[in-house]
Amino acid sequence: MSIDPSAIPRFAHGSRVPGWDEAADLTKDPAIVPDPASTPVPDVMRREIEAEMAKYPDTRSAAIPALKVVQREHGWCSPTAIEQAACVMRLTPGYLAAVATFYDMFDTVPVGEHQVYVCTNISCSLLGADALYDEMLSAAGDDPRFNVRAFECLGACDIAPMASVNGEYVGPLTAEDCATIVDDVLAGRPPLEAKQLRYRKVAGS
Amino acid sequence: MKVLYEDLDEPGLNTRAVYERRGGYEMLRKALELEPQEVLDELLASGVRGRGGAGFAMGKKMSFIPKGQMDKYLVCNADESEPGTFKDRELMQKNPHQLIEGIIIGAHAIGANKAFIYVRGEYAHQADVLDAALAEARDAGYVGERILGSDHSLDLVVHRGAGAYICGEETALLDSLEGKRGNPRLKPPFPAIQGLYRGPTLINNVETLMNVPYVLRIGGEEFAKVGTETSTGTKVVSVSGCVTRPGNYEIVLGTPSREIIFDLAGGPPEGRSVKAWFPGGSSAPVLTGSDEHLDLAYDFDTLAKAGSMLGSGAIIVIDDSIPMIDVALKTAKFYRHESCGKCTPCREGTNWTVNMLERVQSGEATPMDLDIMASVQEQIIGNCLCVLGDAMAMPIGSMIVHFRQEFETHIEAMRERAGLGLAIPQVNRGRNAGLGPMREPTGSDPTAAVA
Numbered sequence: 001m002s003i004d005p006s007a008i009p010r011f012a013h014g015s016r017v018p019g020w021d022e023a024a025d026l027t028k029d030p031a032i033v034p035d036p037a038s039t040p041v042p043d044v045m046r047r048e049i050e051a052e053m054a055k056y057p058d059t060r061s062a063a064i065p066a067l068k069v070v071q072r073e074h075g076w077c078s079p080t081a082i083e084q085a086a087c088v089m090r091l092t093p094g095y096l097a098a099v100a101t102f103y104d105m106f107d108t109v110p111v112g113e114h115q116v117y118v119c120t121n122i123s124c125s126l127l128g129a130d131a132l133y134d135e136m137l138s139a140a141g142d143d144p145r146f147n148v149r150a151f152e153c154l155g156a157c158d159i160a161p162m163a164s165v166n167g168e169y170v171g172p173l174t175a176e177d178c179a180t181i182v183d184d185v186l187a188g189r190p191p192l193e194a195k196q197l198r199y200r201k202v203a204g205s
Numbered sequence: 206m207k208v209l210y211e212d213l214d215e216p217g218l219n220t221r222a223v224y225e226r227r228g229g230y231e232m233l234r235k236a237l238e239l240e241p242q243e244v245l246d247e248l249l250a251s252g253v254r255g256r257g258g259a260g261f262a263m264g265k266k267m268s269f270i271p272k273g274q275m276d277k278y279l280v281c282n283a284d285e286s287e288p289g290t291f292k293d294r295e296l297m298q299k300n301p302h303q304l305i306e307g308i309i310i311g312a313h314a315i316g317a318n319k320a321f322i323y324v325r326g327e328y329a330h331q332a333d334v335l336d337a338a339l340a341e342a343r344d345a346g347y348v349g350e351r352i353l354g355s356d357h358s359l360d361l362v363v364h365r366g367a368g369a370y371i372c373g374e375e376t377a378l379l380d381s382l383e384g385k386r387g388n389p390r391l392k393p394p395f396p397a398i399q400g401l402y403r404g405p406t407l408i409n410n411v412e413t414l415m416n417v418p419y420v421l422r423i424g425g426e427e428f429a430k431v432g433t434e435t436s437t438g439t440k441v442v443s444v445s446g447c448v449t450r451p452g453n454y455e456i457v458l459g460t461p462s463r464e465i466i467f468d469l470a471g472g473p474p475e476g477r478s479v480k481a482w483f484p485g486g487s488s489a490p491v492l493t494g495s496d497e498h499l500d501l502a503y504d505f506d507t508l509a510k511a512g513s514m515l516g517s518g519a520i521i522v523i524d525d526s527i528p529m530i531d532v533a534l535k536t537a538k539f540y541r542h543e544s545c546g547k548c549t550p551c552r553e554g555t556n557w558t559v560n561m562l563e564r565v566q567s568g569e570a571t572p573m574d575l576d577i578m579a580s581v582q583e584q585i586i587g588n589c590l591c592v593l594g595d596a597m598a599m600p601i602g603s604m605i606v607h608f609r610q611e612f613e614t615h616i617e618a619m620r621e622r623a624g625l626g627l628a629i630p631q632v633n634r635g636r637n638a639g640l641g642p643m644r645e646p647t648g649s650d651p652t653a654a655v656a
Contacts, residue, residue: 055362056362057276057319057402058383058384058402060383060384060385061364061382061383061384062384063384063385064326064364064365064366064367064381064384065364065365067367068326068365068367098386099384099385099386102369102386102387102545103326103366103367103368103369103387104367104368104369105326105327105367105368106367117327121288121487121535121539122288122289122446122483122487122521122532122535122536122539123288123289123445123446123451123521125531125535126446126447126521126523126527126532127446127447151327152286152288152370152539152542152543153286153287153288153289153290153370153487153539154327155285155286155290155291155293155294155325155327155328156291156294157288157289157290157291157443157445157446157451157519157521158291158443158445158451158452158453159451160445160446160451164327167327167329167330168330169330197330198298198330201214202210202213202214202295202299202452202453203450203451203452203453203454203470204450204452204454204469205214
């Protein structure tokens with residue numbers, strides 16, 4: 001679906017070699033709004049997306065919530081997933097694909113089911129987040145069940161260096177914590193419960 | 206003096222029962238008895254300025270919203286993505302009802318019947334807390350049709366984003382809320398005239414809206430007595446980076462910066478000193494660890510006069526063990542990643558700044574590249590639809606100004622390590638740039654002509 005920029009053949013001076021975009025068939029007509037008769041959408045997903053659409057004066061506002069629903073069910077925003085969301089929302093798949101590629105939390109390539117976002121922005125990197133990210137990669141980077149990413153500021157600089165493990169903020173992390181996180185996630189426990197942000201008290205108290 | 210952080214850790218404050226026991230939703234009842242104009246007058250008198258970054262007076266912003274019957278909207282900007290900022294996260298998680306109360310009062314004052322809280326997608330737990338609090342408020346009749354028997358109705362929706370820094374910019378946030386890619390819009394028309402779904406829209410930060418019930422409780426005039434003349438009230442400051450006690454601290458505006466960094470946050474670790482600090486998130490020009498800068502009063506106008514800004518109130522402290530080039534590169538890479546690509550100066554400027562900083566870091570650059578970089582920053586500022594490009598240009602520009610000597614020393618050290626000899630500014634550029642033996646200057650020396 002999306003194009004990996006590093007996989008595009010380039011000349012030494014940087015221009016792309018002609019024909020690099022041949023995988024995208026430009027002779028085909030653009031996709032139209034999917035036909036409900038030929039696009040099966042599971043009832044659970046349909047109901048959930050329609051409930052989101054009902055919240056807004058303009059149903060198109062539910063684009064992000066709808067994509068979240070299909071991403072959760074499919075594991076990533078696959079062409080099928082986007083088509084299903086487009087079918088319920090009565091939009092073209094191209095429109096939703098444009099939205100999905102804009103936002104960092106939508107995956108347009110297959111990824112592991114457990115997200116580990118390591119914050120590598122300024123405050124965290126001042127306290128060694130880059131080394132922590134490398135550590136996290138060596139602990140879980142090769143495991144296909146994990147999706148380890150370096151993320152921009154996650155808004156928890158008080159527990160720097162930190163990470164978001166399946167949406168749960170944990171920190172401040174040390175190199176040893178990386179292995180614990182992997183163990184906890186695989187065992188189905190809450191990740192690193194002692195260092196979870198939700199239990200943290202106000203600073204200075 | 207604490208307003209928002211007063212007993213914030215009280216167990217169960219995120220439930221309606223505890224919040225009401227502490228006097229919650231009383232101000233909502235009071236506001237509904239008042240005319241919208243009277244509420245507006247209180248907010249105007251308080252002089253409370255936006256806590257999200259721009260520091261625009263909230264009452265004034267509200268008074269721009271047209272009067273009369275039409276579809277008006279209130280949007281709470283909880284897309285807190287500015288590096289170093291984490292105040293809204295803590296406030297929403299621990300005291301969601303005060304935010305909801307502030308939103309209802311604000312919507313009453315401008316006559317909006319539909320309100321949204323745009324929470325950034327990463328704040329999953331906080332959004333769940335807000336949803337639970339909203340359900341409680343709805344059950345109690347604070348949100349919905351004819352609130353508490355008055356004429357005012359309000360529908361409130363918690364909208365979760367999906368991870369994009371640019372969506373913290375107000376018009377990009379509106380586009381994102383409408384289900385589009387988060388690209389900023391051309392201003393004017395400002396959102397107060399034509400915003401969400403083309404209706405007049407008031408957009409305010411979480412902390413600003415949470416101040417609203419407090420302003421009504423003590424009165425606008427009384428509120429304005431705290432702080433300085435133009436920066437009234439208290440501010441939650443997020444201190445992070447090289448300090449021993451990072452966290453959110455609520456201060457009275459006008460407190461000396463030294464007190465915040467050293468007394469509250471504990472200052473840099475033992476044996477290190479402050480080299481530089483961002484006073485208002487990574488978008489603010491950096492200040493140095495000199496006494497002159499550390500003694501500045503922490504309020505909107507003093508920092509603006511010193512060439513920086515209060516921004517979102519996030520102090521990031523950098524100690525003397527950190528090379529400035531690393532910080533500059535980290536900052537620039539962040540903005541390159543988050544630039545939406547709509548305006549050329551920002552899209553290209555952020556990319557080329559990263560490229561040039563990488564050259565500085567690897568020692569390929571010459572001191573002249575610092576001048577080119579500074580001129581690129583100048584060409585970004587003020588030439589885009591939104592201020593994302595400026596948000597990179599200002600800190601990078603200020604780093605070149607304050608730490609030029611350090612950058613130059615770094616370049617020379619790296620060249621020497623690579624065995625390249627000293628950089629000769631006027632020839633080591635253009636097609637001659639890069640790693641390789643230095644060329645002798647040919648022709649006339651341009652610097653000689655200037656002298």
